[in-house]
Amino acid sequence: MRCISRFYNAILLSGICMVLLGSCKNNQDKVYDDPYAGGKPPLGVRMSTDFPSPRLGDPGTVVTYKATGLVPYKSKLKFFINGEVAEVVAVDSVSIQVKVPENASTGIGYVTVDDKIVFGPVFRVNGKLTQDNTFKALVGSNGNISQVMPLPDGRMILIGGFNNYENKGSVKPLNRIVLVSKDGELDRSLQVGDALPTGYLNNISTLPNGKMVISGSFSTYDIHRGEVSNITVLNSNGTIDSMVVRTFLDQDTVPAFNGGVDGSIQRAFVHGSTITAAGNFNFYLQRVYGKSDYRRKRDSLVTDSVRIKSVVRFFADGSLDSSFNYNFLLHRSNDGPNGPVNDAFMQEDGKLILVGRFTRYNNESVNYIVRLNTDGSIDRTFKVGIGADNYISSLTYNEAKRKFTLSGGFTSFDGKVQNGLAILNEDGSLDPVFKGATKNNDDTYYYAKQLSNGMVLVSGYFKNYGGVHRGQLMLLDGTGALAKGYNTTGDMDGIVTGVYETKNFAGQLQLLITGSFGKFDEQPLGNISRLLVK
Numbered sequence: 001m002r003c004i005s006r007f008y009n010a011i012l013l014s015g016i017c018m019v020l021l022g023s024c025k026n027n028q029d030k031v032y033d034d035p036y037a038g039g040k041p042p043l044g045v046r047m048s049t050d051f052p053s054p055r056l057g058d059p060g061t062v063v064t065y066k067a068t069g070l071v072p073y074k075s076k077l078k079f080f081i082n083g084e085v086a087e088v089v090a091v092d093s094v095s096i097q098v099k100v101p102e103n104a105s106t107g108i109g110y111v112t113v114d115d116k117i118v119f120g121p122v123f124r125v126n127g128k129l130t131q132d133n134t135f136k137a138l139v140g141s142n143g144n145i146s147q148v149m150p151l152p153d154g155r156m157i158l159i160g161g162f163n164n165y166e167n168k169g170s171v172k173p174l175n176r177i178v179l180v181s182k183d184g185e186l187d188r189s190l191q192v193g194d195a196l197p198t199g200y201l202n203n204i205s206t207l208p209n210g211k212m213v214i215s216g217s218f219s220t221y222d223i224h225r226g227e228v229s230n231i232t233v234l235n236s237n238g239t240i241d242s243m244v245v246r247t248f249l250d251q252d253t254v255p256a257f258n259g260g261v262d263g264s265i266q267r268a269f270v271h272g273s274t275i276t277a278a279g280n281f282n283f284y285l286q287r288v289y290g291k292s293d294y295r296r297k298r299d300s301l302v303t304d305s306v307r308i309k310s311v312v313r314f315f316a317d318g319s320l321d322s323s324f325n326y327n328f329l330l331h332r333s334n335d336g337p338n339g340p341v342n343d344a345f346m347q348e349d350g351k352l353i354l355v356g357r358f359t360r361y362n363n364e365s366v367n368y369i370v371r372l373n374t375d376g377s378i379d380r381t382f383k384v385g386i387g388a389d390n391y392i393s394s395l396t397y398n399e400a401k402r403k404f405t406l407s408g409g410f411t412s413f414d415g416k417v418q419n420g421l422a423i424l425n426e427d428g429s430l431d432p433v434f435k436g437a438t439k440n441n442d443d444t445y446y447y448a449k450q451l452s453n454g455m456v457l458v459s460g461y462f463k464n465y466g467g468v469h470r471g472q473l474m475l476l477d478g479t480g481a482l483a484k485g486y487n488t489t490g491d492m493d494g495i496v497t498g499v500y501e502t503k504n505f506a507g508q509l510q511l512l513i514t515g516s517f518g519k520f521d522e523q524p525l526g527n528i529s530r531l532l533v534k
Contacts, residue, residue, distance in 0.1 A: 043113060045069040047120035052109065056124035061100045062089055065109055065120050070096055073113045081123055082107025082490065083469030100125060103468040103482075106490035106521055122522050127488025129475060131521060132510055132530040137184030140526020141165045144516035146216075148500045149204045154182040156500075157190070158514070159214065161200035162527070176201045177214070177238070182502070184528065190238040193222035199230075202279075203268045207316065210236045213257075213275055215265040221255070229260020229285045231268065231277060231314075245289040252289070259318025260285045261308070269346035274321055275314045278354055280340035284308040284320050309336035311354065311376065325362070325376025334362045334376070343395040345404070350374040353382070355392035355406065368392045368410070371428065382428035385414030393460075394497075396449040402426045405456060407448035420445040421458065421480065435480045437466035449499050453509060453533070454478050455486065459496035473520070486533070493519035494527075509533040 048066035057063065070077060070091050079086045079098045082105050086098040096111065100123070109120045143162030150156050158165070158180060163173040168186050176199070179190035199218025206212055214221075215231040221240050232255050233241040243256040263281030288302040306320060312333075313324035325334050339358035346352050352372045354361075361370045361378060367387025371379040388410035396405045404424040406413070413422045414430050420443070421436035434456075439445075443462035450456045456476040465474055468482060471491025475483040494517025502510045511531040519525060 043069070043073075043116050043118070045073070045111065045113065045116075045118045047109075047111065047118050049121055051121055052123050056126060057100060058126050059100050059102045059104055062097055063100060063109075063123055064095050064097050066094065067096045067111065067118075067120070068094060070111065076113060078112045079109065080112070081105075081109050081125075082471075083463070103487075105469065105471075105488045107471075122490075124490075124522070125488040128485040128534040129487070129489055130532050130534065131523065132504075132532040134504070135184050135512075135530035137166060137180070137526075137528055139166045140528045141178075142526065144200070144497070145514035145527045146200070146202050147204055147498055148512060148514055149206075149212075150500065155187060156180050156182065156512075157204060157212075158528070159201035159204050159216075160514075160527070176218075177204075179238075184530070192234075192238040202264070202266055205268060205270050207233070207270055207275075208273075211241055212236065213268055213270060215268040215277055217264040224255055227287075228255055228257075229262065230265050230281075231257070231260050231275075233257040233316075233318075247289055254287070254289065257314075257316075257318040258286055259314050259320065261312060262305070266341055267344040269344070269352070271346060271350045273316050275316070276311070276324070276346065276352060277314070278311045278341040278344045278352070280310060281312075282307065282309060284312055286318065286320070307332035309333055310339075310341050310358075311336055311352075311372075313376070323375060325372075335360075337361050337366075337370075342391070342393055342408075345395050345397050351379060353395060353404070355395045355408075357391040368408075369395075369406070384424070384428040385430075388413050388422075393445070394447045394449075396447075398450040398452070400452040401450060401454065403431065403450060404428075405448045405450045407445040407458065407460065409444065421448055421456070421476075423450060423456070433479055436476075437480065440464065446495050447497050447515070451499070451509070451511070451533075452501055455483050456480075457496070457499055457511070457513075459492070459515065461495065463491075490521040491519075492517050492521075504532070 046068045050066050052063045052065045071093055074091045079088050084101045084104045086101050089097040089099055104125050106124045109123050111118050141162035142164040143160055145158050145160040147159050148156050159177045163169055163175045165174050165178050166186050177192050179187040181187055200216050201214050202216040204212055204214050212234045217230055219226050219228055221228055221232055224240060235241050241256040242253050244251055244253050261281035262283040262285055265277045265279040268275055268277040283305045286304045288304055313321040315321055327334050337358035338360045340356050341354050342356035344352060344354050355369045359367055364378060368391055369384050369387050371382035373379045389412045390410040392406050392408035394407045406422045408420060410420060412418055419436035419439050423431040423434040425431055444460045445458055446460040448456055448458045459473045463471055473492040475486040477483045495515050496513045497515035500512040504510055514528050516527055
């Protein structure tokens with residue numbers, strides 16, 4: 001039986017093979033249509049990757065790019081330098097000559113024929129804003145840099161979301177906070193230990209006793225893992241300010257600043273003996289030491305909480321200042337803002353200006369911006385009128401001009417068209433001279449700051465301003481127009497979130513820009529660079 005079964009299996013297998021072979025033969029006899037037939041013939045245009053001649057120049061300069069195959073399309077081709085149309089001067093079999101347009105900026109030159117694009121090399125446009133070659137940070141950080149705090153001796157502390165700087169943290173990470181020279185060189189004298197293995201820092205400021213307050217979104221600093229709540233105090237050398245407490249069974253060394261919040265802090269300000277923080281949180285937190293578990297055999301850490309919405313004031317030891325916007329009957333804060341605070345600024349008199357994604361404060365209409373008295377109540381003398389019609393991303397102050405600059409998703413302020421940018425006088429009233437150009441719906445101005453020379457640096461997610469190509473960074477004049485000669489730099493890959501001004505030995509203005517960007521002006525960068533304003 002076993003032999004018969006094998007015989008029939010062999011016959012069956014032979015039959016299947018014959019069917020398959022017949023099928024393959026039939027398929028070989030068929031003729032199929034060419035799936036690529038009818039396609040457009042290749043354009044035949046080639047642009048060399050060699051540098052153009054000259055490789056840099058002013059607007060109006062005639063530039064020669066090596067290219068072949070352009071002659072048949074001479075009547076309909078267009079040429080662009082970083083998105084701006086350049087006048088074609090001449091075309092031959094081996095090159096194309098173009099005139100650099102008035103509003104050109106550094107970038108790739110490319111030719112278009114109908115809907116086809118052929119890219120060429122970079123042409124660099126001369127201008128009055130350039131990268132400062134004396135700045136010595138060439139690699140930068142591997143994560144965003146959120147703030148620069150200058151020290152009296154010229155050095156600076158950088159904070160953010162990084163764990164490496166200038167590739168000096170490969171073995172021992174440089175977590176979220178570093179000390180650098182005035183030219184960006186790493187200084188290892190700051191003793192931060194294994195700071196912040198997770199989370200990030202948004203803000204740093206100095207207390208009257210020389211200690212530093214850091215805040216952001218983190219629960220660990222050095223060996224104190226899970227013992228801080230998004231804010232803590234450091235000694236001047238970078239170590240955490242600590243104290244010894246009695247526990248139920250023994251004693252422990254803990255952060256001396258015993259206070260925090262349950263969410264992220266965007267800004268924190270020191271005024272007198274208090275620290276005021278604003279951001280996106282719902283509770284004030286404080287740890288209670290010396291407690292035991294329910295069986296009274298082990299130490300237990302208790303965290304006390306109080307309902308505090310988005311703005312809180314601490315005493316220097318971290319305890320809650322209940323004189324600020326607090327409701328004693330309910331044992332919680334008043335309603336506060338009904339949305340997150342994106343940015344804030346504290347005046348010398350202790351009054352606090354908040355901007356963000358909120359429309360009410362303590363259940364009163366404020367429309368994305370409000371100034372608070374020192375007790376946390378609304379200051380109605382701040383003349384912002386009906387405020388903005390949409391969220392505000394950033395608020396910066398120009399001490400020289402005594403004016404505020406706003407950026408965000410709004411299209412009007414106090415009922416007047418502003419297109420995402422506005423300058424306010426010190427009393428909150430709108431500066432009528434400054435008008436932002438009409439922007440596309442997808443454009444976002446994330447950060448804006450008026451410089452000491454009156455120009456306004458703007459960064460965000462945009463590719464065009466007033467009909468001119470600008471890639472995520474631009475300088476405007478006092479009217480809101482592009483500052484002539486200061487917008488020739490190439491595109492930025494990312495955004496700027498902070499600017500720190502200094503001057504060089506020749507008296508020229510230097511702009512240290514920080515944020516989250518990996519490329520600018522056709523150069524790789526690590527979230528930090530210094531620009532020279534000529």
